[in-house]
Amino acid sequence: MIVEVGAAHPLTELNPLWRRFHGIDRPTGPTAExxxxxxxxxxxxxxxVRWRRQPEAEYATFAELTDVTRRRLCLPADAEPESATALRELGVDPDLPPDLGSSGRDLVTVSWLGRAGRLTAATRSTVPSLSRSLRVTSNPAGASNGSRRADGTVVEPARAVDVPLAVRLDFTEGKVWFVGGDEIMVVFSPEKIRDMGFKDITFLQ
Structure with missing residues (x-):
């Protein structure tokens, strides 16, 4: 089993800015520890293995990063100049604007020998009552009969695929649930999974 996680929650990089603009001390976790x-x-x-990702531009322009960061900080539009100044003082390179809400540059690769386990997925078909199930349609070109090349020929017919919103891995040591969304959440308690809206007994046990 190999897992790559951020050394700390992605949004902790915004903590100094929350303190600067709102006087709020945000949580510093969860962490890889x-x-x-x-x-x-x-x-x-x-x-x-702890390592640091090489700096690279994650936004097309510094102005775009500034706008996104301002919105994340719940600041009004007229706070754009102050937001830009704060980012520069935080050490952000305008030529390599990073996404301060992504996984960050400090990462930890964690690996261990796994044991044979069973995978159980929760999709629209297995959990009909789940409002946050996800259905993906293979139809990027927007054509009702499938994806097409520039010459009009069909690459593949349109089809809908149920993508697991959550999966459960069963190990000798216990069960672990992975729940999708804006980020992947790792859950170790069936009670917590139930509180999140997963009611199917077979998925909880």
Missing amino acids: EFLATLSELDIEPTT
Whole structure:
């Protein structure tokens, strides 16, 4: 099993700006250390490699980064200049504007020997009552009869695919749920999964 996680929650990079503009001290976690501690509770002692991603531009322009960051900080449009100044003072390179809400540059690769397990997925078909299930249609060109090349020939017919919103992995040490969304959430408790709206008994057990 190989898992790559951020050293800290992606949005913690905005913490100094929340303090600067709103006087709010935001949480500093969750962190990779908490993930490792959870694995330890399951008697899993993984190999860890800590590394730093090379800087690269994640926005086309510094102005675009400034606009997105201002919105994330719940600031009005007229706070754009102050937001740009704050980003520069935070050390952001205008020539390589990063996404401060992504996984960050400090990463941890965690690996351990797995055991044969069973995979259970929750999709629209297996959890009909789940409002957040996801259906993806293979139809990027917008044509009702499928994707087409420039000359009009059909690459493949349009089709709908149920994509798992959540999966459960069963290991000897216990069960782990992975829930999709804006980010992947790792859940270790069936009670927490139930609280999130997953009611299917077979998926909880």
